[in-house]
Amino acid sequence: MKENKKEVKIEIMAVGTELLTPYFQDSNSLYLTERLNDLGNDVSFKTIVGDDWDDLVLAFREALSRADLIITIGGIGPTQDDRTREAVASVLQRKLIFKQEILNKIKERFNRRGLSMPSVNKKQSYIIDGAEILENKNGTAPGLWLDMGSKTVILLPGPPQEIKPMFEMQVWPRLKKFQTGFTSRKELKIAGLTESEIETLISDIYPKTPPLKLTTLAYPGQIEIHLTSYSTESQNHAERKMHRLEKIILMRLKDKVFSVTGEELEEVIGKLLNINKKTLAVAESCTGGLLSNRITNVAGSSNYFLQGVIVYSNEAKTQLLGIPPSIIEINGAVSSEVARAMSLGIRERSHADYGLAITGIAGPSGGTQDKPVGLVYTALAWEGGDEVVKNQFLGNRDTIKFQSSQKVLDMLRKHLVKLKLKAPMS
Amino acid sequence: MKENKKEVKIEIMAVGTELLTPYFQDSNSLYLTERLNDLGNDVSFKTIVGDDWDDLVLAFREALSRADLIITIGGIGPTQDDRTREAVASVLQRKLIFKQEILNKIKERFNRRGLSMPSVNKKQSYIIDGAEILENKNGTAPGLWLDMGSKTVILLPGPPQEIKPMFEMQVWPRLKKFQTGFTSRKELKIAGLTESEIETLISDIYPKTPPLKLTTLAYPGQIEIHLTSYSTESQNHAERKMHRLEKIILMRLKDKVFSVTGEELEEVIGKLLNINKKTLAVAESCTGGLLSNRITNVAGSSNYFLQGVIVYSNEAKTQLLGIPPSIIEINGAVSSEVARAMSLGIRERSHADYGLAITGIAGPSGGTQDKPVGLVYTALAWEGGDEVVKNQFLGNRDTIKFQSSQKVLDMLRKHLVKLKLKAPMS
Numbered sequence: 001m002k003e004n005k006k007e008v009k010i011e012i013m014a015v016g017t018e019l020l021t022p023y024f025q026d027s028n029s030l031y032l033t034e035r036l037n038d039l040g041n042d043v044s045f046k047t048i049v050g051d052d053w054d055d056l057v058l059a060f061r062e063a064l065s066r067a068d069l070i071i072t073i074g075g076i077g078p079t080q081d082d083r084t085r086e087a088v089a090s091v092l093q094r095k096l097i098f099k100q101e102i103l104n105k106i107k108e109r110f111n112r113r114g115l116s117m118p119s120v121n122k123k124q125s126y127i128i129d130g131a132e133i134l135e136n137k138n139g140t141a142p143g144l145w146l147d148m149g150s151k152t153v154i155l156l157p158g159p160p161q162e163i164k165p166m167f168e169m170q171v172w173p174r175l176k177k178f179q180t181g182f183t184s185r186k187e188l189k190i191a192g193l194t195e196s197e198i199e200t201l202i203s204d205i206y207p208k209t210p211p212l213k214l215t216t217l218a219y220p221g222q223i224e225i226h227l228t229s230y231s232t233e234s235q236n237h238a239e240r241k242m243h244r245l246e247k248i249i250l251m252r253l254k255d256k257v258f259s260v261t262g263e264e265l266e267e268v269i270g271k272l273l274n275i276n277k278k279t280l281a282v283a284e285s286c287t288g289g290l291l292s293n294r295i296t297n298v299a300g301s302s303n304y305f306l307q308g309v310i311v312y313s314n315e316a317k318t319q320l321l322g323i324p325p326s327i328i329e330i331n332g333a334v335s336s337e338v339a340r341a342m343s344l345g346i347r348e349r350s351h352a353d354y355g356l357a358i359t360g361i362a363g364p365s366g367g368t369q370d371k372p373v374g375l376v377y378t379a380l381a382w383e384g385g386d387e388v389v390k391n392q393f394l395g396n397r398d399t400i401k402f403q404s405s406q407k408v409l410d411m412l413r414k415h416l417v418k419l420k421l422k423a424p425m426s
Numbered sequence: 427m428k429e430n431k432k433e434v435k436i437e438i439m440a441v442g443t444e445l446l447t448p449y450f451q452d453s454n455s456l457y458l459t460e461r462l463n464d465l466g467n468d469v470s471f472k473t474i475v476g477d478d479w480d481d482l483v484l485a486f487r488e489a490l491s492r493a494d495l496i497i498t499i500g501g502i503g504p505t506q507d508d509r510t511r512e513a514v515a516s517v518l519q520r521k522l523i524f525k526q527e528i529l530n531k532i533k534e535r536f537n538r539r540g541l542s543m544p545s546v547n548k549k550q551s552y553i554i555d556g557a558e559i560l561e562n563k564n565g566t567a568p569g570l571w572l573d574m575g576s577k578t579v580i581l582l583p584g585p586p587q588e589i590k591p592m593f594e595m596q597v598w599p600r601l602k603k604f605q606t607g608f609t610s611r612k613e614l615k616i617a618g619l620t621e622s623e624i625e626t627l628i629s630d631i632y633p634k635t636p637p638l639k640l641t642t643l644a645y646p647g648q649i650e651i652h653l654t655s656y657s658t659e660s661q662n663h664a665e666r667k668m669h670r671l672e673k674i675i676l677m678r679l680k681d682k683v684f685s686v687t688g689e690e691l692e693e694v695i696g697k698l699l700n701i702n703k704k705t706l707a708v709a710e711s712c713t714g715g716l717l718s719n720r721i722t723n724v725a726g727s728s729n730y731f732l733q734g735v736i737v738y739s740n741e742a743k744t745q746l747l748g749i750p751p752s753i754i755e756i757n758g759a760v761s762s763e764v765a766r767a768m769s770l771g772i773r774e775r776s777h778a779d780y781g782l783a784i785t786g787i788a789g790p791s792g793g794t795q796d797k798p799v800g801l802v803y804t805a806l807a808w809e810g811g812d813e814v815v816k817n818q819f820l821g822n823r824d825t826i827k828f829q830s831s832q833k834v835l836d837m838l839r840k841h842l843v844k845l846k847l848k849a850p851m852s
Contacts, residue, residue: 018641019472020459020468020469020470020472021459021463021641022456022457022459022460022463023456023641023643023652025451025453025456027451030448030449030451031448033446033447033448034448037447037448042446042476043446044446044475044476044478044481045473045474045475045481045485046445046446046473046474046475047471047472047473047474048471048472048473048474049470049471049472050468050470052470055470055471055492058492059471062488066481066484215444215447215449217449226449284715287719287722288718288719288721288722288723288727288731288734289710289715289716289717289718289719289720289721289722289734289736290715290719290722291715292714292715292718292719292736293713293714293715293716293718293719293827294715295714295715296713296714296715296716296736296738297714297823297824297827299789299790299791299823300791301714301738302738302739302792305714305738306738306739306741306742307735307736307737307738307739307742307745307746308714308715308734308735308736308738309733309734309735309736309746310715310718310722310733310734310735310736311733312722312727312728312731312732312733312734313728313732313733315732316732316733316776319733319775319776320733320735320746349745350742350745363725364725365725365726366728397723397725398723401719401723
């Protein structure tokens with residue numbers, strides 16, 4: 001994001017021995033990075049260090065030597081292992097000063113819950129000499145802000161429910177002095193194209209200059225394009241630059257882009273159905289409930305989702321959807337005919353406006369030469385018509401299930417969009 | 427894991443500007459950490475740095491000064507941004523040497539796919555003077571192993587599908603010289619207890635000495651206890667020590683432990699049903715397909731899972747499960763009576779041995795004073811009996827859905843275990 005600006009070197013240092021085990025990952029730094037990016041700043045280093053005193057001192061000393069702004073996460077709790085405060089003070093050769101006002105607040109916090117403060121918490125009322133206190137509304141450990149002229153050090157707590165409100169309320173306003181510009185951000189989500197197909201369509205318009213950035217994240221069945229625009233002038237300028245790029249991408253990728261607001265496909269469909277007062281029912285075989293689960297992950301989906309059936313056995317296909325056994329016998333359960341019959345059957349029996357159906361082979365076993373793993377038929381039925389698509393997906397059981405649900409949801413989305421019914425504002 | 431052993435300081439350094447954005451996280455280091463733990467070694471530092479030359483040199487120089495074993499991940503690809511090889515050579519003041527044998531292999535790799543090698547890939551055939559080549563079976567970038575007496579530096583590629591096989595085949599055998607002992611590991615999974623309930627039951631047997639370690643991971647509806655045992659003597663010794671601790675934990679937590687092999691609850695149930703030749707059908711309301719989806723995530727679940735219905739509307743409850751509208755009217759859709767009727771209905775209609783049912787309020791809206799968000803009834807029906815449990819879960823829509831599915835699966839598990847039917851070997 002460098003565009004004629006003085007560069008601020010930033011290091012994020014996550015402290016905690018659990019972060020050096022195979023079980024835990026620092027995710028706070030992703031959130032901090034996004035917010036620092038908003039101010040026009042990049043993060044240069046991330047360090048993860050345990051509770052070991054020597055390692056901690058070594059890591060902070062190094063951070064101090066190479067960065068202008070150092071944000072530590074964690075290690076300011078009440079236990080003996082929590083020594084970020086002490087290590088930073090030691091490297092800076094500053095004293096720890098007792099603050100009665102902090103102790104009172106911690107005691108109050110315990111009293112409000114009818115408890116008395118354990119003695120271990122007393123250490124949290126010491127601050128590094130010269131530091132400003134960052135109030136913690138959601139925990140006992142206050143954060144610290146140390147302005148040392150050319151260097152700034154910020155100590156934040158580790159629990160996500162503590163660090164986020166503290167950052168927003170206490171750190172963000174103070175960080176304004178590091179603001180080098182304005183950042184605008186957009187997330188386009190795409191179904192029905194592979195990463196290389198998108199590359200072919202838009203590689204010539206990839207931004208070459210750093211103030212505009214394009215990052216592609218590819219998952220089986222979904223591609224996300226993250227656009228970031230940076231301006232030293234104004235927020236408006238950043239947004240205008242991004243809007244130009246976004247417009248060109250939308251012209252190239254057309255209706256493959258299902259969201260420009262970060263919404264998932266099931267949310268987009270929920271809005272389209274809701275606004276048009278249409279209802280939905282689904283019949284799943286190989287996806288085994290994933291499609292219904294995704295649809296019902298959207299709060300308020302009971303407004304448009306009537307029912308789903310998971311017809312794993314052939315008997316269930318006949319019993320719950322009225323598919324004649326002969327159709328299954330002649331074509332096989334994984335066939336265009338059965339997919340079609342499933343979508344028609346669920347629509348008719350549920351009295352929904354739309355019926356969605358999926359039948360296929362998710363693997364790892366069950367594939368044949370004629371019908372290999374990944375062969376999936378997706379079907380959509382509406383009043384007076386229906387559509388079936390034959391797909392050959394790659395991947396494992398999970399990703400084949402996801403791609404199948406994605407495909408059939410996208411068929412419904414395109415159908416709703418083509419109808420030129422009322423569209424939600426995006 | 428320190429137990430009278432010489433300590434090897436290890437640093438993992440992940441390279442790549444994308445790892446300093448809000449979108450990507452280094453997860454390779456979790457895998458590497460687990461394997462290093464297996465040899466009795468802890469990781470002391472993890473550093474994440476971008477492609478910037480100065481930063482990269484600075485980060486590697488610091489790693490070299492504080493660690494005995496440095497493993498870099500990424501930055502050895504063919505593009506101009508990939509400069510880990512160059513930066514390491516520069517800090518070590520070693521030359522980069524062209525290796526015809528590597529170039530041949532890269533060319534072959536492209537030729538096999540009918541392509542000619544792009545010229546950018548040529549740089550990958552340079553190695554740091556004195557390094558051993560770590561062959562890459564799944565990509566073009568060979569890894570490097572640099573033994574410098576007191577220090578060892580290993581350069582590995584970033585893509586997970588490349589780093590894992592390279593580590594297992596090329597790095598693991600060479601790392602044996604760092605082996606300080608033997609590690610044994612076990613994962614207990616628990617449902618139906620909270621973290622603090624478990625704490626109360628086993629806190630007095632928490633291992634105090636480092637060779638035995640206990641880590642608790644808590645999720646809504648599931649607790650995992652990871653046990654690690656370390657011995658300087660032998661693998662057998664490590665296992666014996668762990669087995670003693672495991673036995674005590676199992677005695678305390680009893681049948682709340684559903685797995686000692688890392689298996690998920692749906693896998694445990696799959697095995698129990700399979701081995702006893704029993705079948706299953708489910709009726710879901712508030713979980714909206716999650717329960718069926720979890721059950722069918724297990725490969726081979728079509729052997730015992732017959733069908734599922736997601737009865738979001740009251741009409742669907744009547745139509746698909748034969749529940750008299752009066753029962754719903756009198757008791758409400760979220761009630762013990764309706765849950766029971768759902769489990770009996772799905773069992774009867776599907777001819778399965780077991781019927782599972784869930785009805786509740788997943789939120790965020792739909793709650794009342796009498797029936798708040800998180801109120802969920804879970805039901806199990808079998809030949810000649812049934813059981814309904816009233817639950818009050820905390821959390822958001824997702825976690826309430828998960829806890830509901832977990833509860834009903836655990837009811838089935840306990841029922842199957844109590845029957846003293848054949849149990850799978852664990």
